[in-house]
Structure formats: structure tokens, C-alpha cells
Amino acid sequence: MQATMTPTGVLNDQMIAADCLISAKNAIKGCAMAIAEASTPQVRNTLKQQLSDAIAFHEQISQYMVNKGYYHPTNVQEQLRIDLQTAQQVLQSVGR
Numbered sequence: 001m002q003a004t005m006t007p008t009g010v011l012n013d014q015m016i017a018a019d020c021l022i023s024a025k026n027a028i029k030g031c032a033m034a035i036a037e038a039s040t041p042q043v044r045n046t047l048k049q050q051l052s053d054a055i056a057f058h059e060q061i062s063q064y065m066v067n068k069g070y071y072h073p074t075n076v077q078e079q080l081r082i083d084l085q086t087a088q089q090v091l092q093s094v095g096r
Helices: 013-037 041-068 076-093
Strands: none
Touching: 013 041, 013 076
């Protein structure tokens, strides 16, 4: 997981939460693919539990971000504005 820095060089809550959300999405995808490839019921059941946990974490972090105003899954225009603003901050922090 790559750390994203603000122009001041410090991680902020929004960037940490976004990084967690991306990680949760990747965990969900990875578990789902692994379930499809599992060769035994025991492995499949373990992976299903991990998938369930990853989905629950995704729900928690998504709700946290919505409550904080960081994430707008039902308002594409607002989410795009926030994403562009965050991208500009990252570019400024690396001197571009």
C-alpha cells in the first residue's frame, strides 16, 4: 500500500480512509477469485468468511467516509469534484 502525502507531507483522514477503502475493494476481489479457484470445501469456507469480513469492513469504511463527507457514492458530480481536488493535492505534494 503506497502512502499518499498532502502538500504539508502529512497523511490526512480522508487519504487514509480512501486508501483503506481501496484495500477493502481489492480484498473483496481477491477473495472472490480465490473462492472460484479453491479446491476443497474447507478452503472455500475459510475464504467465504474472509470475503464476508472484507465486505463488512468495506461497508464500515464507506459509511465512515460518507458521514465525513469524503465519499459520495450516489452523487457522481460531487465525487468527481472531490477526486479531482485530491488528485491536485497529491500532484502539488510531489511538485508537479
